[in-house]
Amino acid sequence: MKEYKLPIPQPRPESRPFWEGCKEDKFLLQSCNACNTINWFPRSHCVACGADGFTWKPASGRGVLETFSVVYRPMNAAWASEVPYILGMVRLEEGIRMVTRIVSPRGEETPMDSPVRAKFVQIGGGMKLPFFEVIEQSGSH
Amino acid sequence: MTGKDYSTGVAVIGIGESDIGKSLGRSSHSLYAQAINEAIRDAGLEKGQIDGLITIDSNAEPRTRHAMSVAQYVGLNSEKMQWIQTSKHGSVASSGGTLREAMMAIRSGVCDYVVIAGAESEGSAGSDVSLTKKAERRDSEFESPFGTLIVATFAMFARKYMSDYGATEEDLAEVSVAARAWANLHPKAQMGKVRITKEDVLASPMVASPLRRLNCSLVSDGGTAMVLTSLERAREYGDRALTLLASEVVYGNGHGIVTDDLGQIASLYSIREGSSIAVKRALDRTGLKPTDFDVHFCYDPFAFMPWLYMEALGLCGEGEGAAFIRGGRLGPGGRTPLNTHGGMLSYCHTGAPGGTFHFIEMARQLRWEAGARQIPGARTSIMQGYGANKGAFPVTILRRGMP
Numbered sequence: 001m002k003e004y005k006l007p008i009p010q011p012r013p014e015s016r017p018f019w020e021g022c023k024e025d026k027f028l029l030q031s032c033n034a035c036n037t038i039n040w041f042p043r044s045h046c047v048a049c050g051a052d053g054f055t056w057k058p059a060s061g062r063g064v065l066e067t068f069s070v071v072y073r074p075m076n077a078a079w080a081s082e083v084p085y086i087l088g089m090v091r092l093e094e095g096i097r098m099v100t101r102i103v104s105p106r107g108e109e110t111p112m113d114s115p116v117r118a119k120f121v122q123i124g125g126g127m128k129l130p131f132f133e134v135i136e137q138s139g140s141h
Numbered sequence: 142m143t144g145k146d147y148s149t150g151v152a153v154i155g156i157g158e159s160d161i162g163k164s165l166g167r168s169s170h171s172l173y174a175q176a177i178n179e180a181i182r183d184a185g186l187e188k189g190q191i192d193g194l195i196t197i198d199s200n201a202e203p204r205t206r207h208a209m210s211v212a213q214y215v216g217l218n219s220e221k222m223q224w225i226q227t228s229k230h231g232s233v234a235s236s237g238g239t240l241r242e243a244m245m246a247i248r249s250g251v252c253d254y255v256v257i258a259g260a261e262s263e264g265s266a267g268s269d270v271s272l273t274k275k276a277e278r279r280d281s282e283f284e285s286p287f288g289t290l291i292v293a294t295f296a297m298f299a300r301k302y303m304s305d306y307g308a309t310e311e312d313l314a315e316v317s318v319a320a321r322a323w324a325n326l327h328p329k330a331q332m333g334k335v336r337i338t339k340e341d342v343l344a345s346p347m348v349a350s351p352l353r354r355l356n357c358s359l360v361s362d363g364g365t366a367m368v369l370t371s372l373e374r375a376r377e378y379g380d381r382a383l384t385l386l387a388s389e390v391v392y393g394n395g396h397g398i399v400t401d402d403l404g405q406i407a408s409l410y411s412i413r414e415g416s417s418i419a420v421k422r423a424l425d426r427t428g429l430k431p432t433d434f435d436v437h438f439c440y441d442p443f444a445f446m447p448w449l450y451m452e453a454l455g456l457c458g459e460g461e462g463a464a465f466i467r468g469g470r471l472g473p474g475g476r477t478p479l480n481t482h483g484g485m486l487s488y489c490h491t492g493a494p495g496g497t498f499h500f501i502e503m504a505r506q507l508r509w510e511a512g513a514r515q516i517p518g519a520r521t522s523i524m525q526g527y528g529a530n531k532g533a534f535p536v537t538i539l540r541r542g543m544p
Contacts, residue, residue: 009282019282041283041404066409067304069296070350071288076273079288087293087349089409099294099403101287108350112304129286 004124005078015042017056022128025120027061029094030054040096061118063092065134068102068110090116090132103133110134145428148544151244152375153383154368155184156504161329161363161489164264169202170214172260172364177215180366184378186254191217191368193224193246193255197234197494200274201266211258223252230533233390235259236440236496236526237535241388243369253370259494260364268360279530280402292357292443293349294403298531299445300351301409308448308463313356314342315463316444317486319472324483326473326513331359332487356444361489365497367504376543383507386521386538387423391415393532400532412446415534416453416525423523423536431455434538435519436506437477438499440527441484447471450525473514481506481514499524500537507541 011019021028030039034051045052068088074080088102103119104110116132123129157179159172173196181188194217196208204210207227212218224246228234234242239257246252263270279285302308321337324330337355345354375382392399394411395418408414424430431454439450448462456477457465471479482488482502485495505511506519519541526535 006288007281007285009286011282015282041280041402067297067301069293069300069352070347071290071293072346072350073290073292073348075288075290076269079290082288085288087288087290087297089297089403097404097406099284099287099289112301123286 006082006123008123008125008127009129014044018042019127021056021058022120022130023126025128027059027118027130028056029059029096031057038094038096060093063090063116063132065089065102065110065112065114065116065132066091066097067112070108086110088132098130101129101131103131106134145426146544147386147426147428148372149244149248149385149388150372151247151369151385152372152378152543153385153504153539154370154375154378154381155180155186156501157181157183157366158498158501159260159364161331161361161491162264163331163359163361165262165362166265167262167362169199169260169262169364170211172262172362173211173258173366174215176260176364176366177217177256177258180256180258180368184368186368188217189219189221191219191254191256192221193243193252194222195226195228195239195242195255195257197231197239197259198227198229199261200492201262201270217256224255230528231493232440232496233526233528233533233535235494236499236528237388237390237524237537238526238528240369240385240500240537241390241535244385244388247369247371253374255369256366257369258364258366259491259497261491261494262362263492264360264362283404284402289403290349292352294530295443296349296352298409298412299443302445302448302463303351306460306463308445310343310351311339312448312463312467313351313353313444314339315467316447316471317342317355319469319475320441320480320484320486322472323481323514324487327482327488330483330488331361332483352443358442358485358490358495359487361491363489363491363498364494365501367500372543380542381508382543383504383539383541384544386427386540388535388537389419389422390533390535391419401529403530406531410449411531412527412534413449413453413459416450416536417455419534419536420454420525423538427538429521429538434521434523436481436503436516436522437479438503438522438524439479440496440499440525441480441486442490442495444486446527447479451477453525454523478516481511481516496526503539507539
């Protein structure tokens, strides 16, 4: 495998379980033990009630593509081999939002609000990134 | 005069601007020195009278104590100095934040004469600074690994608007052409000598769809400075003083959700939602109406943003902004003149301090010193700002002369 030159997530203690989950193709979310609020991004203390105990629960990994952009201009030489790629905003069934890479064979013609599911892509450093792939609807070509 | 008898109690009494250009081969600090010295001269003051300095942290020349370093370089070392502050919030700072901070320093009675300044040499520093470093200073776990090229992070919002409301690439071109037409009237504008048509915009290469190169702001070197003081001290300046009628800021989209990361925003229309609340606060305080402004300013790194700001101000309804500005409305001779220096799209965009140039032009318009761009008799103007990854929205209103 060639050397990975793009930024690699540097997990903090509170987010390490999320990235460990990605290695096993699981999208894990923090649920507050005190008030059940889903926290996103990972935190040390609940964003709603301030308590510090969480349970990591697997999310469905499914959501909707709210919007996207096809990126043609690499921000630097390291990204030159990646373009064109799709940057998108996904809203998961659990209500959280993520800016992520979108895998869609239809590129610019990808419909807005397409259903998507997590697709964990191996990068450097033994990490996987949660990209999302468009689920092609039967009958729509 | 329309409106209530309300102001912040603070006025702008001096402005300064450095050379600007794509790549001047200058340090950021030298641009600070040029702009600050000019602003102090313009106010008829001596350096020793300045007792407050607020700067905007630099990407090209970052310093842990940036404002102290600028004070040292420029020689703002009066024993009267009360307050030296680096404003770290980039575009929030430049598009209204530092004016608000100066207002607080003066209204509290701590400072008499505050200089706010912003300068950057992003053009000289190159794209590794202007694009990569900025992108990588975002969240290192949930943003930069995914390729959050700054243009793309805005382009997603443009696509959403265009998809929801039927706006087109022609509508994007309309904004780019209006900005360029203003720049063509400004002797200092980076793109002052280059004319463009809608066809040129539509033929320019796609950067991050739906935004093409000519829908995107410039990369520049340059800096500005302003001197602010209390209304009592400003009175002797007469119509050369500009009263700060209102300075508001809304964080998040106004519903109590403060965000810095794109994945955390509450809405894909946070620009409109946040700014409309800031506008409402400013209009409520001043008693002004959306139609009371003679000349308009907004943060415009990308051509779709004025659509949202027209809606936020209440000049048209939600989703009507793109249609509202068709037919040259924002450009020279149009009914809603916007960013009459050419904005970030065509005047210059120095990175974090990019929004400060809008205030320099606003001051020139209200002092009736805008030359070929002058809106006759301009007295009242509004700037809708922006910042923090679609998470903060300052609104500023200035008026010519004293209340």
